[in-house]
Amino acid sequence: MEKTLANEQWYHGLLPREDIKMMLRSNGDFLVRTTEPVAGKPRALVLSVMVKQELEDQGIKHFVITVLPSGKVMIEKYAFESVTAMVEYHVNKKDSITKVSQYGHMQRLF
Numbered sequence: 001m002e003k004t005l006a007n008e009q010w011y012h013g014l015l016p017r018e019d020i021k022m023m024l025r026s027n028g029d030f031l032v033r034t035t036e037p038v039a040g041k042p043r044a045l046v047l048s049v050m051v052k053q054e055l056e057d058q059g060i061k062h063f064v065i066t067v068l069p070s071g072k073v074m075i076e077k078y079a080f081e082s083v084t085a086m087v088e089y090h091v092n093k094k095d096s097i098t099k100v101s102q103y104g105h106m107q108r109l110f
Helices: 017-023 052-060 085-091
Strands: 011-014 029-035 045-050 060-067
Touching: 017 029, 017 052, 017 060, 029 085, 052 060
Parallel strands: 011 029
Antiparallel strands: 029 045, 045 060
């Protein structure tokens, strides 16, 4: 994990999904968290984004952040030097996270 990630306002460490639904309320709200997909396996970073607020917690999408052999990170479209660079790009450019644009833009960090 990046050393500076813990300092980011939108990073919440190991956070259960149940807590996320109370934090992400409006379309574009997002956070990055750590998850342990399988007990004993390495933890992964996940980007959680509210994409359809009218569906409440069902409107939150979770994207696993892949770490490439080069050390760069990506979700689907682009590779970045760091998670921070990826978040800043998507917030500033208002670019969709995935190739399928139904998964909207990140606007408001949580």
